Amino acid sequence: MSTPQLTPEQQQDVQRFNQLAQQLEILKMQIQQLEVEKRDVDIALKETETMTSDAVIYRSVGRLLFKDSLENVKKNLVSQQEKGEVRISSLRNREQKITKSVKELQEKLTAKS
Numbered sequence: 001m002s003t004p005q006l007t008p009e010q011q012q013d014v015q016r017f018n019q020l021a022q023q024l025e026i027l028k029m030q031i032q033q034l035e036v037e038k039r040d041v042d043i044a045l046k047e048t049e050t051m052t053s054d055a056v057i058y059r060s061v062g063r064l065l066f067k068d069s070l071e072n073v074k075k076n077l078v079s080q081q082e083k084g085e086v087r088i089s090s091l092r093n094r095e096q097k098i099t100k101s102v103k104e105l106q107e108k109l110t111a112k113s
Contacts (some may be wrong), residue, residue: 012111017105027095031088038084045077046094 006014048070051057057073058065 020102024098031091034088041081
């Protein structure tokens, strides 16, 4: 028994489905990584709440540590937190759109089988 041949359109749909599925996996990994980073920032912010304004605090820049004021460190952490939230939100929107496209292609491919 031979397998049915796919039309050029079906071949393109299968290829597109595979590309979208791969993009979806990459997005999920990026979201997971950003959520870990956001959690770290949240923990650091929580730690700064118990510190006094004269506490000695260091800020990490690459491999170096710089002494900085608590106020500046908090500002930087809040900024990082906000940027992370925006990025996560943006990636989640893309994830939803790609998921929808994957489902539509899957339905189209199974309907033609």
